[in-house]
Amino acid sequence: MQRCVEANFDGLVGPTHHYAGLSFGNEASTRHRRQDANPRLAARQGLAKMKALSDAGFVQGVLPPHERPHLPYLRRLGFSGSDAQILAQVARDHRQLLSALSSASAMWVANAATVSPSADSADGKVHFTAANLHNKFHRAIEADTTSAILRAVFRDARYFCHHPALPQSALFGDEGAANHNRLGRYDAPGLQMFVYGKRGLDEGREPMRYPARQTLEASEAVARLHLLAPERCLMVQQNPAVIDQGVFHNDVIAVSNEQVLFYHQQAFTDGGAVRGQLSRGLALLGQEFIGLEVPERRVSVADAVGTYLFNSQLLSRGDGKMTIVVPQECREHPGVWDYLGEVVAEGLAIDRVDVVDLRESMRNGGGPACLRLRVVLTPREQLAVNPRTLMTPALFDSLNLWVDRHYRDRLNQDDLADPALLNEVRTALDELTQLLDLGAIYPFQQ
Numbered sequence: 001m002q003r004c005v006e007a008n009f010d011g012l013v014g015p016t017h018h019y020a021g022l023s024f025g026n027e028a029s030t031r032h033r034r035q036d037a038n039p040r041l042a043a044r045q046g047l048a049k050m051k052a053l054s055d056a057g058f059v060q061g062v063l064p065p066h067e068r069p070h071l072p073y074l075r076r077l078g079f080s081g082s083d084a085q086i087l088a089q090v091a092r093d094h095r096q097l098l099s100a101l102s103s104a105s106a107m108w109v110a111n112a113a114t115v116s117p118s119a120d121s122a123d124g125k126v127h128f129t130a131a132n133l134h135n136k137f138h139r140a141i142e143a144d145t146t147s148a149i150l151r152a153v154f155r156d157a158r159y160f161c162h163h164p165a166l167p168q169s170a171l172f173g174d175e176g177a178a179n180h181n182r183l184g185r186y187d188a189p190g191l192q193m194f195v196y197g198k199r200g201l202d203e204g205r206e207p208m209r210y211p212a213r214q215t216l217e218a219s220e221a222v223a224r225l226h227l228l229a230p231e232r233c234l235m236v237q238q239n240p241a242v243i244d245q246g247v248f249h250n251d252v253i254a255v256s257n258e259q260v261l262f263y264h265q266q267a268f269t270d271g272g273a274v275r276g277q278l279s280r281g282l283a284l285l286g287q288e289f290i291g292l293e294v295p296e297r298r299v300s301v302a303d304a305v306g307t308y309l310f311n312s313q314l315l316s317r318g319d320g321k322m323t324i325v326v327p328q329e330c331r332e333h334p335g336v337w338d339y340l341g342e343v344v345a346e347g348l349a350i351d352r353v354d355v356v357d358l359r360e361s362m363r364n365g366g367g368p369a370c371l372r373l374r375v376v377l378t379p380r381e382q383l384a385v386n387p388r389t390l391m392t393p394a395l396f397d398s399l400n401l402w403v404d405r406h407y408r409d410r411l412n413q414d415d416l417a418d419p420a421l422l423n424e425v426r427t428a429l430d431e432l433t434q435l436l437d438l439g440a441i442y443p444f445q446q
């Protein structure tokens with residue numbers, strides 16, 4: 001029997017994956033700046049996670065990388081000549097700019113868009129708002145291609161409604177699903193909790209050291225666009241003190257699934273109020289809230305950032321319990337691993353831990369949850385998804401072969417000026433659009 005499910009769409013790591021230290025406030029990004037990356041291994045690690053979840057019976061999709069280096073953008077910034085001349089000039093005079101326009105950051109699709117299930121929207125459609133990712137230039141250039149990709153995967157206008165990114169302005173800084181949790185059963189109206197870092201218009205608390213990437217005004221706009229009932233929306237502030245400790249998105253300190261919120265004691269400015277609002281809100285919907293709060297004395301904020309314990313995936317199995325998918329950094333940390341063991345032994349909601357190796361992505365601050373975009377779908381909506389983007393054993397094999405054919409196993413900033421790399425990327429992406437039946441989604445295909 002078909003049922004409502006949460007499908008996870010993972011971003012496939014692009015061929016230009018490298019470490020450039022582009023994300024101030026994301027400490028892993030800063031720490032690994034200029035180290036060698038292995039794009040082939042990175043893509044294979046991501047595919048292995050998708051395959052493992054698909055084999056375990058979860059609905060798993062794949063979203064393609066973006067075109068990088070982004071030559072149209074370089075031309076827009078006044079560089080001219082052949083592609084090779086432009087790359088040589090930018091590499092010589094503007095090294096960080098070339099990195100920004102070559103970053104494979106679109107892999108972290110938790111930042112691609114905010115998604116609301118049809119059960120919550122007044123028009124009964126699934127709503128998507130592409131994130132403007134205003135705070136970082138290398139990410140702000142993702143929105144247009146993200147929109148084209150989402151439209152190519154969720155095509156059917158009877159079920160899916162797509163909104164362009166909010167205006168590119170600090171006032172509306174929006175980082176997508178990484179700052180959004182939808183709580184409640186998949187097949188009934190639920191609560192949507194938007195987590196913002198600061199207010200854009202009014203005075204209020206904000207971090208001092210690192211930027212707050214999400215504003216309240218952006219979250220409110222997304223809630224309006226998605227036609228959500230205001231009484232079932234919560235606008236919650238992330239604790240500015242944890243942003244200053246490297247928690248650049250809410251999904252680095254909290255994760256939800258159905259009625260469960262697994263979160264750190266210091267995640268919010270007022271954790272007690274959040275808990276109360278979620279309990280009362282779900283009670284009104286006839287559902288019980290399960291809040292799993294992790295105390296600072298068991299797992300410090302620093303250890304949460306170091307291991308990405310909360311950047312995990314909570315997945316509902318058919319038997320009523322949940323699996324938590326964590327990065328292997330959690331297993332390597334005795335305190336965090338012991339704590340996870342206790343959570344599972346208690347078995348309140350989560351009774352199984354799966355460990356994944358995503359080292360390449362982790363070194364840029366992207367764990368299991370960063371790499372996935374969650375989309376709750378009814379059986380009809382599932383049938384309307386572009387079927388070629390859904391993971392199967394055959395697609396897994398084709399994508400691995402495709403990666404082996406086109407990806408390098410070593411890449412750093414110095415390689416980005418190589419015109420051969422640009423050709424490799426375009427050849428690879430052109431093939432990929434056919435493999436996934438996406439049509440012409442990239443600027444170089446127009």
Ligand SMILES: N=C(N)NCCC[C@H](NC(=O)CCC(=O)O)C(=O)O
Pocket residue numbers: 018019020021022023026029030103105108110111136139178248249251252364365366367369370371
């Ligand atoms: N938490 C979630 N949902 N996403 C993680 C995004 C990581 C990404 N890193 C980067 O963009 C680093 C790129 C570099 O430095 O090369 C970012 O900071 O936006």
